[in-house]
Amino acid sequence: MDKWKILVVEDDAPVRNLITVTLSTEDYAVFTAASGAEAVSEAASRNPDIILLDLGLPDRDGVEVIEKVRSWTDTPIIVISARDEDADKIGALDAGADDYITKPFSVAELLARLRATQRRLVHNAAGRADAMFRNGALTIDYAAGCAYLGEEELKLTPIEYRLLCLLAQNVGKVLTHKYITQHIWGIGWENNIGSLRVFMATLRKKLENGPDSPLYIQTHIGVGYRMIKLD
Amino acid sequence: MEKILACLSPSPSNLKILHAAADMARDNRELIALFVETPDFARLSAKDRQRLQDNTREAIRLGARVQTVGGDDVAFQIAEYARLSEIEIIVLGQSDFSSVRHYSKPTLPDRLAELLPDAEIHVIPDRRRNVRFPVQREQTGKKRVLFDSLFTFLMLFAATLIGLFLYRHELSNSSIMMVYLLSVLLISVTTSQRWYSGVSSVIILFLFNYFFVQPRFSLNVYESGYPVSFFVMFLTAMISGTLANRLKRNAQQSAEAAFRTRIISETDQLLAKASARDEIMSICARQSSSLLGREVVLYETDGKSIGRSWPWPEDSAAEAADRSALREYLSGDGINPLFYPVRIQDRTYAVLCVTDRKPYPEISAQSTLQSVLGECALALENEKNVREKESAAILAENERVRADLLRSISHDLRTPLTSISGNAGALLENEARFDTETKRRLCQDIYDDSLWLTELVENLLTATRMEGGEARLRRNSELIEDILRDAVSHIRPDSGRSIRVEPVPEILLATVDARLIVQVLVNLVSNAMKYTPPGTDICLSAERQDNRVVISVADWGPGIPDDEKERVFDMFYVGSNRETVGRKSLGLGLALCRTIVQAHGGEIWVTDNDPQGAVFHFTLPLEEVPEHG
Numbered sequence: 001m002d003k004w005k006i007l008v009v010e011d012d013a014p015v016r017n018l019i020t021v022t023l024s025t026e027d028y029a030v031f032t033a034a035s036g037a038e039a040v041s042e043a044a045s046r047n048p049d050i051i052l053l054d055l056g057l058p059d060r061d062g063v064e065v066i067e068k069v070r071s072w073t074d075t076p077i078i079v080i081s082a083r084d085e086d087a088d089k090i091g092a093l094d095a096g097a098d099d100y101i102t103k104p105f106s107v108a109e110l111l112a113r114l115r116a117t118q119r120r121l122v123h124n125a126a127g128r129a130d131a132m133f134r135n136g137a138l139t140i141d142y143a144a145g146c147a148y149l150g151e152e153e154l155k156l157t158p159i160e161y162r163l164l165c166l167l168a169q170n171v172g173k174v175l176t177h178k179y180i181t182q183h184i185w186g187i188g189w190e191n192n193i194g195s196l197r198v199f200m201a202t203l204r205k206k207l208e209n210g211p212d213s214p215l216y217i218q219t220h221i222g223v224g225y226r227m228i229k230l231d
Numbered sequence: 232m233e234k235i236l237a238c239l240s241p242s243p244s245n246l247k248i249l250h251a252a253a254d255m256a257r258d259n260r261e262l263i264a265l266f267v268e269t270p271d272f273a274r275l276s277a278k279d280r281q282r283l284q285d286n287t288r289e290a291i292r293l294g295a296r297v298q299t300v301g302g303d304d305v306a307f308q309i310a311e312y313a314r315l316s317e318i319e320i321i322v323l324g325q326s327d328f329s330s331v332r333h334y335s336k337p338t339l340p341d342r343l344a345e346l347l348p349d350a351e352i353h354v355i356p357d358r359r360r361n362v363r364f365p366v367q368r369e370q371t372g373k374k375r376v377l378f379d380s381l382f383t384f385l386m387l388f389a390a391t392l393i394g395l396f397l398y399r400h401e402l403s404n405s406s407i408m409m410v411y412l413l414s415v416l417l418i419s420v421t422t423s424q425r426w427y428s429g430v431s432s433v434i435i436l437f438l439f440n441y442f443f444v445q446p447r448f449s450l451n452v453y454e455s456g457y458p459v460s461f462f463v464m465f466l467t468a469m470i471s472g473t474l475a476n477r478l479k480r481n482a483q484q485s486a487e488a489a490f491r492t493r494i495i496s497e498t499d500q501l502l503a504k505a506s507a508r509d510e511i512m513s514i515c516a517r518q519s520s521s522l523l524g525r526e527v528v529l530y531e532t533d534g535k536s537i538g539r540s541w542p543w544p545e546d547s548a549a550e551a552a553d554r555s556a557l558r559e560y561l562s563g564d565g566i567n568p569l570f571y572p573v574r575i576q577d578r579t580y581a582v583l584c585v586t587d588r589k590p591y592p593e594i595s596a597q598s599t600l601q602s603v604l605g606e607c608a609l610a611l612e613n614e615k616n617v618r619e620k621e622s623a624a625i626l627a628e629n630e631r632v633r634a635d636l637l638r639s640i641s642h643d644l645r646t647p648l649t650s651i652s653g654n655a656g657a658l659l660e661n662e663a664r665f666d667t668e669t670k671r672r673l674c675q676d677i678y679d680d681s682l683w684l685t686e687l688v689e690n691l692l693t694a695t696r697m698e699g700g701e702a703r704l705r706r707n708s709e710l711i712e713d714i715l716r717d718a719v720s721h722i723r724p725d726s727g728r729s730i731r732v733e734p735v736p737e738i739l740l741a742t743v744d745a746r747l748i749v750q751v752l753v754n755l756v757s758n759a760m761k762y763t764p765p766g767t768d769i770c771l772s773a774e775r776q777d778n779r780v781v782i783s784v785a786d787w788g789p790g791i792p793d794d795e796k797e798r799v800f801d802m803f804y805v806g807s808n809r810e811t812v813g814r815k816s817l818g819l820g821l822a823l824c825r826t827i828v829q830a831h832g833g834e835i836w837v838t839d840n841d842p843q844g845a846v847f848h849f850t851l852p853l854e855e856v857p858e859h860g
Contacts, residue, residue, distance in 0.1 A: 086705075086746070104681075104685050106723075193707065193708060194708040194740060194854075197708065197709065197710045197713070197740065198710075198738055198740070198856055200710075201710050201712065201713075201738050202738070219710075219713040219716060219717060220717075221709065221713060221714065221717040221745040221746070221749060222705075222707065222745050222746060
């Protein structure tokens, strides 16, 4: 496969430089944009595999850029935001962003996120239509409506099963509370976050039942949940 | 400062005089409106009282100080007052006090000019002359008339009986005359109107003549000396009656004056003890009410909006009416005789509202009321000044904390920045001359310092958010375990040290601002990392205690001495082992933790670990876990 093409949208030159240098040394093909308008035209002309988008752009709102890009492509978008801007993050995720990373971030963290997104892309390309979902020791048999951890069948309540399927279908993506409650309970239940947390906690106890068990579901405080794609 | 005195009177033209006086007083001169309360005052008609009331209100509105003096001789009273108060200018109307009782005397301006040769006297001409004090009948109730008439009759009857008894014992006629004079004296002291004694003076002449003068039982007189005796008797009865009447009125007036003086001194004493605004307001309302002898409500106001009221009104409809009238009054176009502002110059603190609408308060009571209200206004102003001073002190204290914070921050920011820019500059310029190990060390320093800066900025941002108090918390129901895990994920791993989260056995939900609680945990953990030797483990755990959760961060380092356990949470407090930590503490982190935990309704404290080390605990209120559905 060719080099992965990454579009870096960041108005601050030193940070843009840092990301460009880091990604180039990691063998990515990097394109840059310093404004929202430039980002949209670069995304259209370069057809990147992944977009890194800073939310604080000088010319337009980051959410607008996401909506524009989403109008023609599902290219994964990783949002870069400053801390203490939960509302912005949630807005971006609801508009169609896949993941977010908080400033100040380490280079290692950025690379880890990129790799996770790549795995998801590869996974999706390989078998999206599969009736079976596999992730580490977890297996979901959509046709039979069962989930297994290794050889053992998981005893899940109907809501836990639906939660697991929703997370599995969006593996690697951060799902906001609003997104999850709307898909499990329907529109108008967005305030049911307390119940969501309880179901998520019980689901996780069933999935991650040993001290050595890998982490399947990641909690993003104030934002939502994500199923991690294990190698 | 020059003083101008304007005479107050019930005359309709009095307004003109007041305005003329106010015009003269415009250039920073003091205006005094003086009312001389003569014995005639009690006989003013309701209409005149009302007008006097209106004139007084207008005088107050014009900024005049209203004073009342009592006495018979108007000119003398004005002159005395003017002399004692060093008044240079006197303004009066031609009609003032020119009642029929004075028509034979020199006019008031003439007498004043005579008594005060140095004063400047302005007489404002008036078309309507001779406004008299008409005798007021309606005020004397029918009961009173009945009582007075009956009393007069009984006294005269008794005097006649005694006279007959004396006559039988052949005592001289002069003793009988004395008995009659005594009865007239008693009548004039007891009855409310002066004419009872006048009429009695005449009646006793006839009675005396009829019963005791030869020929008896007729009005004829044989002896030639009797007409003279009658005339002397009549004069004596008239004069003693008038004097007694006047004495009675004076006694009444001085009793009233004593009552008012007592109210004023009592108000002074009460106000001297009161310090709170509420106290002053309630004293003001209470004293005004007992002074006027009627119900009042005191409304708090700043001259525009209307605040609370004293006492709490029972009738809300009446209160609403009062409030709307008061709004009109405050908006400027209102002379409302029932509203008395509590103010100093143009600063209004409250308005007294006389709710009991029937008779208008006596003008002399009004001038006392003005002193009471003036005292209260002064007390309110003092109270306001004290309050402002206090809040200024608090502001200054906040300012001091802020300045300390800034000084501390700018010092602690500069140090790592110097290191970062110095190290980076060295790398840029001398890269070729450094060996790999040196370069690595420089980079490591830059990295460490930048991390420290990041942590500082996080805490500063949180501190800024906490300034708004509890209102700015963004609370959500959160899983305690999620918060613990999230906190650990924000801590940069340290080689050789394990930071573990004890599994939480049950589902614990708390309504918290997760970002802030995570900040608390990050601060506690990074604090533990700073103050313990490398390789020391750190453990986070949570357990339920009734309806709250206790979250603990434990380390196995050197621990915290007992005498520092309380102070570690103080702002800018840096422990005694600062040297071992280097500059890496601002004394802000733990103080912030305490602020955040307290804002969530929890507590934070530190205990010793076993066998050594420190455990920081904090609590959060738990919420009920929803039913599984």
